Amino acid sequence: MWLLMKLFYRTFAHLLRRFGLGLLLVPVTAVALVLFGLHAWTVLAFLLAVAVAFWWPTVAAALLPVIMVAVGVAGLVLAATVTGPGGNWMRSAVSGFQVSAKPGGGASWVIKTPAGLQVVQLPVAAARFGVGQGTITFAGHVPPAVALNRLHQAQVNFRVASKAAAAKQIAVNKKLVKRPPNAKLPQAKRIQRPAAVSGVGYVAAAPRPAFRLWTGPGAVHTVISPVPRPSPWAGRLVPVALLLIALGLWLAPRTFAEFRQRTPGLLPYLRRRMQEIRWGILLVPTAVLGLTIFGMNPVTLGMVAAAAVITLRWPRVAADLVPVLLTVFAVYGFVLTARWESAPLGVLASHPQLYGFVEVSSRELAVLAGAEASAFLAMAAWLFPRTVVKHGRLLTAAEPNLELEGRVQRLTETRDHALHNAASELRRIERDLHDGAQARLVALGMNLRAVERMLPASPDAALALVAEARETSVRALNDLRDLIRGICPPVLADRGLGHAVRALALDTPLPVVLDIDLPGRLSAPVESACYFAIAELLANAVKHSGARQVQLRIRHGDGLLRVEVSDDGVGCADPANGTGLQGIERRLGTFDGILAVSSPPGGPTMIVMEVPCALLSPKTCSC
Amino acid sequence: MRVVVAEDLFLLRDGLTRLLAAHDFEIAASVDTAPGLLSALLTERPDVAVVDVRLPPSFADDGLQAALAARRQVPGLPVLLLSQYVEQLYAREMLADQLGGVGYLLKDRVFNDDQFVDAIRTVAAGGTVMDPEVVSKLLGRRSFEGPITRLSGREREVLALMAEGRSNAAIAQRLFVTEKAVSKHTTSIFTKLNLAPSEDDNRRVLAVLAFLNA
Numbered sequence: 157m158w159l160l161m162k163l164f165y166r167t168f169a170h171l172l173r174r175f176g177l178g179l180l181l182v183p184v185t186a187v188a189l190v191l192f193g194l195h196a197w198t199v200l201a202f203l204l205a206v207a208v209a210f211w212w213p214t215v216a217a218a219l220l221p222v223i224m225v226a227v228g229v230a231g232l233v234l235a236a237t238v239t240g241p242g243g244n245w246m247r248s249a250v251s252g253f254q255v256s257a258k259p260g261g262g263a264s265w266v267i268k269t270p271a272g273l274q275v276v277q278l279p280v281a282a283a284r285f286g287v288g289q290g291t292i293t294f295a296g297h298v299p300p301a302v303a304l305n306r307l308h309q310a311q312v313n314f315r316v317a318s319k320a321a322a323a324k325q326i327a328v329n330k331k332l333v334k335r336p337p338n339a340k341l342p343q344a345k346r347i348q349r350p351a352a353v354s355g356v357g358y359v360a361a362a363p364r365p366a367f368r369l370w371t372g373p374g375a376v377h378t379v380i381s382p383v384p385r386p387s388p389w390a391g392r393l394v395p396v397a398l399l400l401i402a403l404g405l406w407l408a409p410r411t412f413a414e415f416r417q418r419t420p421g422l423l424p425y426l427r428r429r430m431q432e433i434r435w436g437i438l439l440v441p442t443a444v445l446g447l448t449i450f451g452m453n454p455v456t457l458g459m460v461a462a463a464a465v466i467t468l469r470w471p472r473v474a475a476d477l478v479p480v481l482l483t484v485f486a487v488y489g490f491v492l493t494a495r496w497e498s499a500p501l502g503v504l505a506s507h508p509q510l511y512g513f514v515e516v517s518s519r520e521l522a523v524l525a526g527a528e529a530s531a532f533l534a535m536a537a538w539l540f541p542r543t544v545v546k547h548g549r550l551l552t553a554a555e556p557n558l559e560l561e562g563r564v565q566r567l568t569e570t571r572d573h574a575l576h577n578a579a580s581e582l583r584r585i586e587r588d589l590h591d592g593a594q595a596r597l598v599a600l601g602m603n604l605r606a607v608e609r610m611l612p613a614s615p616d617a618a619l620a621l622v623a624e625a626r627e628t629s630v631r632a633l634n635d636l637r638d639l640i641r642g643i644c645p646p647v648l649a650d651r652g653l654g655h656a657v658r659a660l661a662l663d664t665p666l667p668v669v670l671d672i673d674l675p676g677r678l679s680a681p682v683e684s685a686c687y688f689a690i691a692e693l694l695a696n697a698v699k700h701s702g703a704r705q706v707q708l709r710i711r712h713g714d715g716l717l718r719v720e721v722s723d724d725g726v727g728c729a730d731p732a733n734g735t736g737l738q739g740i741e742r743r744l745g746t747f748d749g750i751l752a753v754s755s756p757p758g759g760p761t762m763i764v765m766e767v768p769c770a771l772l773s774p775k776t777c778s779c
Numbered sequence: 780m781r782v783v784v785a786e787d788l789f790l791l792r793d794g795l796t797r798l799l800a801a802h803d804f805e806i807a808a809s810v811d812t813a814p815g816l817l818s819a820l821l822t823e824r825p826d827v828a829v830v831d832v833r834l835p836p837s838f839a840d841d842g843l844q845a846a847l848a849a850r851r852q853v854p855g856l857p858v859l860l861l862s863q864y865v866e867q868l869y870a871r872e873m874l875a876d877q878l879g880g881v882g883y884l885l886k887d888r889v890f891n892d893d894q895f896v897d898a899i900r901t902v903a904a905g906g907t908v909m910d911p912e913v914v915s916k917l918l919g920r921r922s923f924e925g926p927i928t929r930l931s932g933r934e935r936e937v938l939a940l941m942a943e944g945r946s947n948a949a950i951a952q953r954l955f956v957t958e959k960a961v962s963k964h965t966t967s968i969f970t971k972l973n974l975a976p977s978e979d980d981n982r983r984v985l986a987v988l989a990f991l992n993a
Contacts, residue, residue, distance in 0.1 A: 630887050650839035662867040
């Protein structure tokens with residue numbers, strides 16, 4: 157036994173390592189299989205889960221907590237509707253009926269169920285209508301209200317011994333019709349031949365939860381009363397369900413985080429798809445709603461599939477269809493309610509109609525269905541201006557402005573870059589200040605304090621410390637100077653791009669041939685972006701190109717600043733390679749500027765930047 | 780010696796005037812704007828001016844511009860520029876008139892008051908004082924152009940120290956050689972840079988200018 161357990165543990169651990177947490181999907185769906193019973197769809201779901209667990213372990217791991225919670229909740233719902241020793245919060249449910257009849261009736265009876273109902277077993281003892289009891293059993297667990305409703309819709313065919321008895325029975329039925337104990341009792345029209353020995357009776361509601369079966373001459377012979385039957389599952393269901401929910405909730409953040417990590421592109425993709433689809437997302441649920449109204453058949457299933465395809469391919473059409481479909485369903489719901497009110501009771505009563513979330517089998521439920529239809533209509537009215545009207549306006553407006561859309565897209569991208577750049581720049585400045593000038597000032601303060609203490613005792617040592625403090629202050633100033641150069645170079649602030657580039661060229665350890673013609677200043681952000689771009693290009697030329705000379709040409713004309721940087725180096729500069737050129741391209745992008753690179757192997761390299769901007773007068777601008 | 784001080788921050792202006800007074804300078808005027816500086820320079824005609832590059836009204840290079848304007852009207856008016864940063868571009872502009880009497884130092888150099896006062900006196904005497912930072916950037920260049928390429932390494936070193944405003948004696952002390960050797964180097968430098976022997980100080984200025992423009 158011990159060996160077996162060890163073997164099991166080893167295998168399990170190995171499988172877990174091989175397939176990850178997703179493997180747990182198999183036992184969880186197995187539990188669901190037991191909970192919900194062996195049906196085609198549960199088996200299918202189980203097989204699907206096994207397939208997913210083995211082929212897509214990542215997906216399985218992400219699905220695991222969702223399915224755990226879902227199964228747990230379903231289990232709790234099930235537990236709430238099943239009898240058992242689980243506690244008084246659980247309502248008792250009906251799993252069978254006891255039938256008792258008084259002797260002397262002399263009739264036999266058969267309960268025939270309407271289509272789709274599950275009253276199956278004949279009461280054997282009661283068949284002779286003489287003695288005792290019989291049981292009507294429902295397949296599965298049925299809540300009392302539903303059970304009574306179904307029984308109520310059952311026809312009871314009866315056969316009586318004599319013509320006299322039959323006449324009596326019919327009289328009873330007629331009386332019943334005249335003064336029905338329950339309004340839902342159908343008219344006894346179906347009993348057509350007074351002399352017949354057989355006929356149809358109906359189960360009428362007695363004070364609930366019992367029923368009386370009107371069959372024999374004595375009328376109130378038969379009493380059907382619900383018998384609660386304990387469910388073997390109820391006791392274990394609740395703890396298992398709660399355990400599953402707790403485990404699922406605990407696992408969820410972990411597996412989701414891992415899933416996000418492994419599929420980084422998925423979330424942005426979904427978000428983008430959601431933005432495209434918008435209200436179209438409602439089409440499939442709406443189509444499923446139609447499934448409940450018109451029943452499940454090839455046509456309606458095809459409609460649901462079509463809805464899914466439309467949602468994915470033509471999201472706008474899907475969004476337009478949602479309010480239209482909802483309106484159709486609402487109209488159908490109103491007709492249903494109206495007909496239920498006016499029609500002969502028997503006609504619809506024997507054919508309960510599912511409408512959305514309501515199974516219409518009584519007048520009250522019909523009214524509820526009407527309310528539901530109103531809700532659908534209201535939702536359609538709310539959606540209408542957001543879908544059909546909006547799209548119609550787009551269609552009637554001028555042809556889609558692709559240029560504008562492209563512009564919006566570009567602005568969104570460049571704004572993101574700009575914000576990101578600004579944030580990281582601030583972080584860099586903060587770090588530099590913190591590690592540089594700030595730290596030195598702290599050291600300075602400490603030195604001066606030490607000097608204070610040492611001055612009376614050892615003036616010489618204090619003097620040395622003062623010299624050190626002065627040195628520290630120089631270094632702090634140097635740090636600040638470097639920092640300021642990186643934020644806003646002084647010459648750029650003082651005199652603008654042309655002079656700043658001249659100063660930059662002087663500081664560059666390569667000969668830079670300048671050809672600058674800038675009669676005025678540019679806006680401060682453009683100046684700054686261009687300056688740092690040029691600085692980076694010059695630094696690249698010094699570091700990578702092996703060039704002997706760099707040529708720099710700056711011109712402004714027709715609202716466009718054009719900067720050309722070329723060198724006689726080895727070439728092979730590639731924006732796709734390395735982040736420097738890409739960074740320049742992104743920074744210029746904020747100003748709708750572009751960067752073009754021509755750098756064949758062996759050189760020469762020529763880089764052109766163009767930024768649309770206006771020339772300002774020299775006096776109006778300062779950094 | 781009469782000095783005009785131009786500095787817009789009160790604390791620094793106050794410190795500067797006190798430092799200069801302590802070294803027996805006479806403060807002819809202390810101003811805090813560029814127009815004020817220009818009129819003070821033209822009316823007071825001081826022996827030397829100590830000027831902050833960044834001054835009101837526009838807080839750009841107004842101090843530099845005012846000093847240049849004053850030197851256009853009073854050629855060779857000695858000006859020592861102080862700044863939080865040094866730019867070769869500005870150094871060249873100051874030296875462009877080839878008259879000397881120009882200094883360009885980081886404000887930090889004030890910390891060492893002896894050297895600072897020496898620099899002021901050098902400028903007042905028509906010499907040229909460039910901040911070591913400017914000079915080190917010049918030396919950091921990979922290649923030079925023109926006559927400066929003819930200089931030997933040692934001569935370039937001597938020229939760099941000359942640009943910092945040091946006298947031959949100071950250069951000799953710094954390079955651990957005799958003053959005679961230094962003066963041999965300087966003569967050689969002037970020859971290689973095609974500077975005809977005239978007034979010595981002016982040749983020094985021209986040599987520094989050639990160095991800057993290389």
